[in-house]
Amino acid sequence: MSFTRRVLLHGSLAAAVWRLTAARADSPAPSASGFLPFEAAPAELVLAPPPAAPASALAYAGQIPGPLLRMKLGEALKIRLKNGLQDPTQVCFPGLRPPNASAGYGGLTNPRLKSGESLDIEFAPPDAGFSLYFPHAGATDAAQQGRGLFGPIIVDEPDKPDVDEDFAVILSDWNADGKGQIKDDFSDSTLARGAGRKGALVFANGAASPLKLTARPSARIRLRLGNAATARLTSVAVEGAKPLIVAVDGQPSEPFEPLRNQFPMGPGARFELIFDMPRDSGASVDFSLRGAPDAAPIPFVAIRAEGEPVAGRAAAPRLPPNPLLPAEMALETGRRTDIVVTGGGSAPFALNGATFADWAQKPVASLARNAVTVFAIANKTAVVQAMRLGGHAARILHSMDDGWEPYWRDTILVQPGRTISIAFVASNPGKWPIESSIPEHRAAGVGGWFQVG
Numbered sequence: 001m002s003f004t005r006r007v008l009l010h011g012s013l014a015a016a017v018w019r020l021t022a023a024r025a026d027s028p029a030p031s032a033s034g035f036l037p038f039e040a041a042p043a044e045l046v047l048a049p050p051p052a053a054p055a056s057a058l059a060y061a062g063q064i065p066g067p068l069l070r071m072k073l074g075e076a077l078k079i080r081l082k083n084g085l086q087d088p089t090q091v092c093f094p095g096l097r098p099p100n101a102s103a104g105y106g107g108l109t110n111p112r113l114k115s116g117e118s119l120d121i122e123f124a125p126p127d128a129g130f131s132l133y134f135p136h137a138g139a140t141d142a143a144q145q146g147r148g149l150f151g152p153i154i155v156d157e158p159d160k161p162d163v164d165e166d167f168a169v170i171l172s173d174w175n176a177d178g179k180g181q182i183k184d185d186f187s188d189s190t191l192a193r194g195a196g197r198k199g200a201l202v203f204a205n206g207a208a209s210p211l212k213l214t215a216r217p218s219a220r221i222r223l224r225l226g227n228a229a230t231a232r233l234t235s236v237a238v239e240g241a242k243p244l245i246v247a248v249d250g251q252p253s254e255p256f257e258p259l260r261n262q263f264p265m266g267p268g269a270r271f272e273l274i275f276d277m278p279r280d281s282g283a284s285v286d287f288s289l290r291g292a293p294d295a296a297p298i299p300f301v302a303i304r305a306e307g308e309p310v311a312g313r314a315a316a317p318r319l320p321p322n323p324l325l326p327a328e329m330a331l332e333t334g335r336r337t338d339i340v341v342t343g344g345g346s347a348p349f350a351l352n353g354a355t356f357a358d359w360a361q362k363p364v365a366s367l368a369r370n371a372v373t374v375f376a377i378a379n380k381t382a383v384v385q386a387m388r389l390g391g392h393a394a395r396i397l398h399s400m401d402d403g404w405e406p407y408w409r410d411t412i413l414v415q416p417g418r419t420i421s422i423a424f425v426a427s428n429p430g431k432w433p434i435e436s437s438i439p440e441h442r443a444a445g446v447g448g449w450f451q452v453g
Contacts, residue, residue: 018068018152018205019213020166034078035120036069037061040091040135040149041084047201048180055174055182058085058147064206065170065228066133066151073155076124081113087140088112091121093153094268094437095131095250095410097391098123100430105390106137108359108431108449113137127322128157129250130168130224130270134439138358141439142230143186146175146197150228161246161317163274164219164310169211169301171265171289173199173229192444193344195383196231196267202289202298210286210299217309219277220316221285222246223301226270231438233384233413236271237262237297240278240285244316245407247272251393252319253407262290266386268411268437274316277305325393325408326425334372334423337365339434341414341446344381349436349445356435356447364434367426369453375434376421379414385446387412390432394422411437429453 043059060066071077083089090106090113098104102123106112113119131153135144152168160166175183175197191197204211215221223243225236244255245263249270265271277285284304288297321327343349349356352364367373374397379385388411395404396412404423414420429452436446 018168020154020168035080035122036078037082038079039082039084040089040144043148045148046180047174047176047182052180055176055180056147057182058144058149060149060151063151064148065172066149068151068168069133069153071125071155073128073158074124076122077153078120078122080118080120082118083113083115085144086115087137087144088114089135089137089144091133092136093131093133094388094390095129095270096125096153097127097393097428098125100391100428100432103391104136105433108433125155126324127250128155129247130154130226130272131250132170132226132228132268132270134228134268139443142197142443145228145439146186146230147182152226154224157319159320161222161274161319162220162313163222165215166222166224167213168224168226169204171225171227171229171232171300172203173232174201174203175199176201186440189444192440193347193349196438196440198232199229202300204300210302213301213303214306215277215303216307217277217281217283217305218279218312219310220313221275221277221303223273223275224270225265225273227265227267229267231267231440233264233266233386235262235264235290236300237288237290238285239288240283241275243273243275245271246274246319248407249393249410251325251408252321255316255318256406264413266384266411266413266437268386268388276313276316277303279309281305281307281309329372329395329423329425331372331374331423334374335367336374336376339364339375339377339448340380341378341385342380343445344383349381349441351446351448354448355445356442359449363431363451364448365450367450367452369426369429371426372423373426374421374423376419377412377414378419379416382416384416385414385441386437387414388433388435388437389422389424390434391428391430391452392424392426392432394424397421397423426452
């Protein structure tokens, strides 16, 4: 794997471009026990040029984003999490469908680690795919994630698609003051009960965007995009190529072209695209972030064609479907549960009438294992809700429940005043969250859990 980076962290040069050209990741070496040292600890991150001092930040294993965790399907992830923070913490792996005891939802599936404590985490992810890992301990999640605790994880499929380049890029943003320091507004109730905290400084991996990459003319590119910003809901627009989306939220999908060459990406979401570079040297494929109609696009990733051209290929490949997910679901036999999000503004958010402060005594639903389940998620607030389904992947149903979208999701955007229904098979036993993927919204009340088995 080629590993390069262009951001100062702890005063030295560290990696920020994941160019996945080899079978294995250049990750930190595991200890003699076989566990990768993985400490969450204070760090420094340069957000403004001198004379501004580096910003006080947080890092996993001394990196922002955290190190790329990469393994083959069937191999075990083995990390030794140490809490070097003052506050409790835990690390979760939403989207991986891990065993419940290793999922890392603090206080629900695992205890919150106190300062100085350590925990060995070991499990074999059941699915191939691209995901992100985050802290999950409670009210401090927004500050921990928003100061740098996030990173990528890739489980390689046994048979990779035929591509020339494979890039992974993570979106984050930073709310910096005039001195280049991260603003300590993570507990601002106005932001938490509104759209959430958005930073004006946008990063692609470990440096200010746009991230500039190169590839040979006509090269076939696999681009994995993940959103680690705490509250940024954005549309990703593509110019210079006609991409196919081949995976969403870590699960292979039926390949499809994004409408008008752009697609929405909420907090925690992941998209994988395959496209061919232009044939002309010097041409580029550009990705930008689009928000409000009157806001200028933000350049995010630029891939320039350089070098000798690659021979053209036939139709773009697709990723093999996940055999562990059902090809069909008998929706007529499914149990429906209404999930209603209310509040905001001057009032806390609530999920089914309960404001999340810590995990409730009773689940919002108790499901038999392998039961077909429908969650109808109604957003009765004035802002978009980004809802996360723990331990499972779901299909978004059409409005008449007569079919579903051609991809699986574990993060679902629900517009104000709308209801989105999702269907899944409750195959993963244990206690699982149905919560906001925006940590500010979780802290303001959007959180609950369901029981499987």
